[in-house]
Amino acid sequence: xKRTAAKKGEQGRYAPLSYFQLMEVTLRELLVGKGLFSExxxxxxxxxxxxxxxxxxxxxxxxxxxxASYKERLLKDGSAACEELxxxxxxxxxVVVENTPRVxxxxxxxxxxxxxxxxxxxxxDWYKSRAYRSRMxxxxxxxxxxxxxxxxxxxxxxxxxxxxDMRYLVLPMRPAGTEGWTEARLASLVTRxxxxxxxxxxxxxx
Amino acid sequence: MGRLKRKRxxxxxxxxxxxxxxxxxxxxxxxxxxxYADWEMRVDALVMLMRRHGLTVDESRKNIEALPPEQYDRxxxxxxxxxxxAQTLIQRGIVTTEDIARKMQEVQARGRAKV
Amino acid sequence: xAEPRFRTGDRVKVVKAYPPGHVRTPYYIRGCTxxxxxxxGSFANPEELAQMRSGLPPVPLYRVRFPxxxxxxxxxxxxxxxxxxxxxxxxxxxx
Numbered sequence: 001x002k003r004t005a006a007k008k009g010e011q012g013r014y015a016p017l018s019y020f021q022l023m024e025v026t027l028r029e030l031l032v033g034k035g036l037f038s039e040x041x042x043x044x045x046x047x048x049x050x051x052x053x054x055x056x057x058x059x060x061x062x063x064x065x066x067x068a069s070y071k072e073r074l075l076k077d078g079s080a081a082c083e084e085l086x087x088x089x090x091x092x093x094x095v096v097v098e099n100t101p102r103v104x105x106x107x108x109x110x111x112x113x114x115x116x117x118x119x120x121x122x123x124x125d126w127y128k129s130r131a132y133r134s135r136m137x138x139x140x141x142x143x144x145x146x147x148x149x150x151x152x153x154x155x156x157x158x159x160x161x162x163x164x165d166m167r168y169l170v171l172p173m174r175p176a177g178t179e180g181w182t183e184a185r186l187a188s189l190v191t192r193x194x195x196x197x198x199x200x201x202x203x204x205x206x
Numbered sequence: 207m208g209r210l211k212r213k214r215x216x217x218x219x220x221x222x223x224x225x226x227x228x229x230x231x232x233x234x235x236x237x238x239x240x241x242y243a244d245w246e247m248r249v250d251a252l253v254m255l256m257r258r259h260g261l262t263v264d265e266s267r268k269n270i271e272a273l274p275p276e277q278y279d280r281x282x283x284x285x286x287x288x289x290x291x292a293q294t295l296i297q298r299g300i301v302t303t304e305d306i307a308r309k310m311q312e313v314q315a316r317g318r319a320k321v
Numbered sequence: 322x323a324e325p326r327f328r329t330g331d332r333v334k335v336v337k338a339y340p341p342g343h344v345r346t347p348y349y350i351r352g353c354t355x356x357x358x359x360x361x362g363s364f365a366n367p368e369e370l371a372q373m374r375s376g377l378p379p380v381p382l383y384r385v386r387f388p389x390x391x392x393x394x395x396x397x398x399x400x401x402x403x404x405x406x407x408x409x410x411x412x413x414x415x416x
Contacts, residue, residue, distance in 0.1 A: 017313070020282070020284070020288050020289065023288045024245050024248055024252070025245075025313045026310045027288065027291060027292060027301075027306070029309060030295075030301050030306070030309055031255075031301075036255070036259055037255045037258075042248055042252065045250075045251035045255055046250070046251045049254070095361075095384075110226070110347050111226055111345065112225065112270070113283070122242060124237075124238075124239045125240060126236060129238070130227060131232040131233050131235045133227050133228070134227040134231070135232050135235065137228045137404055138349075139397060140402070141398045141402075142397070143235055146234055147235070153399050156399070156401040156402060157402045157403075158404075159402075159403070159404045160404075160406075161347060161350075161404060163407045164364065164367065164407035165361065166361055166382075166384070220339035228350075229349040229393065262373075263370075264343055264367040264368075265370070265373060267343060268343040268371040268372075
């Protein structure tokens with residue numbers, strides 16, 4: 001895929017325009033011209049989306065690790081529990097699935113690329129790739145090995161195909177050796193990929 | 207006659223839509239990522255802003271699913287989104303095909319676009 | 322709004338149909354048998370929403386759990402492995 005728009009140096013001007021960039025400018029100007037929204041609305045929306053980073057998901061996970069009653073609420077109603085921490089996730093319906101010593105969860109969307117965007121931002125390219133979407137449901141253990149994750153026979157792999165109105169977040173297990181850590185320090189271990197289920201939080205080696 | 211009968215009796219393979227790929231053979235997952243360009247973020251924003259005007263995620267999906275398979279595979283994620291948004295706007299009568307054609311010519315002639 | 326027809330634990334079979342149009346039931350799961358994991362609430366029918374109609378009244382939506390071995394006869398993982406999918410009620414029948 002050729003990308004003509006370099007992220008740097010674009011600064012409101014781009015030449016030459018790719019066909020789809022041209023379409024973006026075209027639709028934006030037409031819709032603004034019709035008064036459906038303003039250029040400012042577009043900028044605000046972009047800024048809002050840019051502010052949605054996996055740090056939000058990590059904060060939710062870290063709270064669940066340190067507060068058992070919060071974890072219970074999170075597993076019962078994911079969206080409401082996120083709102084509790086001040087994250088506006090409406091209208092997303094979040095289902096949080098918990099990893100345990102016996103169960104590992106992993107998220108995919110085989111039909112498109114559904115993803116808990118209000119908590120994790122825009123999904124990475126590989127999540128939207130044909131390889132991931134096709135294979136994760138059929139050979140999850142093999143795909144997880146491609147992410148360097150190997151699970152024993154005693155662990156059940158639960159694949160969640162995100163097909164309709166729910167969105168999913170994996171609650172990873174709190175790593176050993178983090179006793180007494182603050183929430184912020186715990187959150188620093190929680191990567192985006194660990195909340196999709198293709199990685200595990202790891203305590204950095206000294 | 208015999209041929210018709212045979213066709214009805216067996217060999218019926220229900221069509222699978224190209225986007226409906228769960229379980230299909232595919233290559234290794236490469237953990238590729240890229241930083242989204244500003245225009246891609248704006249496509250995202252346009253779609254989200256139009257949802258406030260009643261456009262649904264299922265209309266977007268329908269129009270992405272309608273892309274010819276070779277285009278679907280070749281296009282980037284936001285290429286698909288913006289193409290689908292254009293279709294949806296036309297289907298809803300919010301803009302016409304002619305509006306888009308004229309504006310595209312105008313923007314292209316300008317060569318550069320203000321943001 | 323219709324009362325949900327199924328409860329957690331019910332055995333259900335996914336309708337094995339291949340209609341045209343915009344459908345959120347993946348191809349690979351049609352005809353498979355699973356168990357209701359939970360009722361998710363009722364939502365506008367995406368098949369109708371895609372055609373710019375209201376999709377109302379809302380349709381009950383469930384998360385259904387399927388043993389991988391049943392979905393893929395040549396599944397190479399463990400027997401306990403499962404796949405869970407959201408499926409609208411009109412795609413489910415009692416099994």
